[in-house]
Amino acid sequence: MGKRGSFGSRPWKGLSRQPKKVRWRSGLAERYLIDPMSGELRPRLRTLFRHSLPLLLVGTVLLACNLPFHAGLATTPAAVANQPTGAATLVTSPARSNATFTTAALANTSTVVATLASGPAGATTIPTAGSAATGSGHLAISSSYPLQVAQGMVGLSLTASPGKVWIGSVSGTIEEVDSQSGAFVQGISLTPGTAGSALNLYPITQLRFDGQYIWALAKPLDQNGQASAQLFAVDPGSGAVVHQWDTDSPEWLGKNTSRMSPVGEFGISPGKIWIDNHVIDTQTFEVTKISMPGSTLFAYNGRGWMWMTGDTGGGDNLVFSRNDDPSQEQSQTRWPFFESQETGERFEAGISDPLVLAGDRMWIVGGTIGNKPTHTLDAYSADLDQLIKEKGPLASVPLTADPQGSRLFMAGSYLWLLWTQEEKIGFLYQLDPQTGATINTLDLVGDQGRAKGDVPRDIATEGDNLWVLTTFELLRIELP
Numbered sequence: 001m002g003k004r005g006s007f008g009s010r011p012w013k014g015l016s017r018q019p020k021k022v023r024w025r026s027g028l029a030e031r032y033l034i035d036p037m038s039g040e041l042r043p044r045l046r047t048l049f050r051h052s053l054p055l056l057l058v059g060t061v062l063l064a065c066n067l068p069f070h071a072g073l074a075t076t077p078a079a080v081a082n083q084p085t086g087a088a089t090l091v092t093s094p095a096r097s098n099a100t101f102t103t104a105a106l107a108n109t110s111t112v113v114a115t116l117a118s119g120p121a122g123a124t125t126i127p128t129a130g131s132a133a134t135g136s137g138h139l140a141i142s143s144s145y146p147l148q149v150a151q152g153m154v155g156l157s158l159t160a161s162p163g164k165v166w167i168g169s170v171s172g173t174i175e176e177v178d179s180q181s182g183a184f185v186q187g188i189s190l191t192p193g194t195a196g197s198a199l200n201l202y203p204i205t206q207l208r209f210d211g212q213y214i215w216a217l218a219k220p221l222d223q224n225g226q227a228s229a230q231l232f233a234v235d236p237g238s239g240a241v242v243h244q245w246d247t248d249s250p251e252w253l254g255k256n257t258s259r260m261s262p263v264g265e266f267g268i269s270p271g272k273i274w275i276d277n278h279v280i281d282t283q284t285f286e287v288t289k290i291s292m293p294g295s296t297l298f299a300y301n302g303r304g305w306m307w308m309t310g311d312t313g314g315g316d317n318l319v320f321s322r323n324d325d326p327s328q329e330q331s332q333t334r335w336p337f338f339e340s341q342e343t344g345e346r347f348e349a350g351i352s353d354p355l356v357l358a359g360d361r362m363w364i365v366g367g368t369i370g371n372k373p374t375h376t377l378d379a380y381s382a383d384l385d386q387l388i389k390e391k392g393p394l395a396s397v398p399l400t401a402d403p404q405g406s407r408l409f410m411a412g413s414y415l416w417l418l419w420t421q422e423e424k425i426g427f428l429y430q431l432d433p434q435t436g437a438t439i440n441t442l443d444l445v446g447d448q449g450r451a452k453g454d455v456p457r458d459i460a461t462e463g464d465n466l467w468v469l470t471t472f473e474l475l476r477i478e479l480p
Contacts, residue, residue: 139440155169160461172203219263231266279326298355301384420457454471
């Protein structure tokens with residue numbers, strides 16, 4: 001092991017972490033504790049789950065996921081053991097006709113959201129209904145496909161494969177959508193209980209396609225309201241669950257029977273899945289344990305290194321691990337490239353804030369620290385050899401609100417920022433991948449949509465279109 005800050009060191013090991021603060025929600029959820037980082041539910045009174053109506057449980061879980069309450073869902077099935085499983089249940093979507101192509105009604109506003117701090121001027125006002133206001137090209141919703149929310153089709157996560165779009169629901173199904181027609185083809189049920197039953201709560205919080213399997217992260221609640229995390233590898237052709245991992249099982253946790261932080265998201269690199277201090281080989285399903293920051297988010301740099309942001313217990317919240325040998329890592333308490341030579345400002349990667357590779361640059365949502373902290377979207381060289389020589393970001397975009405939990409995505413030739421929280425919720429930004437300049441801005445849901453709880457959940461592309469999942473709709477946007 002090297003010295004602190006040298007190759008192979010782990011600066012967060014041995015450091016005590018304060019428990020993450022939790023907050024109470026009003027209404028039905030005031031009886032429950034909601035973790036603000038993971039969205040997981042913690043019951044204040046365990047007996048409430050045993051004796052209350054299933055409908056109350058449904059409403060509470062949806063509130064925990066920041067979703068509007070709708071009747072028709074239900075109790076959580078028992079957790080499945082960590083073992084390979086057979087084919088999942090294929091469910092043909094009942095009473096679900098092909099959605100009519102519609103154009104979403106968008107609201108007018110002139111709020112300036114992001115300005116470019118370095119590079120060409122990029123201040124952009126949010127456009128009027130249905131189209132982008134400034135910059136080259138045209139940005140608009142071409143089609144919308146309503147979800148059958150009343151029947152339990154509440155979407156939480158999204159991914160795409162050639163010719164297909166896949167939606168992860170709150171009831172434990174992966175819904176297959178034909179990307180040409182928008183038709184809902186079938187549902188793959190991941191729940192261990194009876195498929196298609198009226199009462200299922202098995203939220204699928206993340207979906208990703210790695211070229212072979214659909215990887216699904218589900219966070220069901222047990223009878224005491226405690227969330228667990230289940231990871232699935234699903235064959236998109238047959239619908240079979242090829243393998244499943246229970247992240248609360250003794251085999252997964254090992255000697256550490258308690259968690260320092262809840263399971264957040266997983267990352268994908270060539271041949272590997274990264275999650276919760278474990279790396280899974282996508283061919284052999286062999287699992288390797290390594291150290292990761294808490295509440296980790298991931299981005300592969302295309303050059304053999306996985307970037308990880310998260311709680312390191314102090315320092316700059318950024319760690320690098322080799323893809324061919326994840327035990328080899330680089331970490332420092334203070335990275336030199338996080339300090340601007342021009343202004344003297346100190347940058348940092350945000351905890352639970354997104355990052356994404358865009359060409360030769362890695363974009364990270366973070367900010368400056370000091371007496372007047374700011375929120376920024378910053379670009380750094382994706383090449384580690386070049387990165388270590390740099391002083392400060394290559395480009396920096398000041399943000400007017402905290403984008404924690406929002407989606408940063410690369411599709412086509414552009415960088416995309418999907419705002420899923422705070423006062424900018426529901427807006428999609430098309431950005432220049434080199435400078436971060438705002439090219440176009442689109443309000444996806446409008447003021448009426450925000451008022452009824454129709455908010456963006458996830459974003460994906462199958463190559464021809466940008467797809468955005470909201471609470472009530474699946475939106476198609478043609479890539480410029």
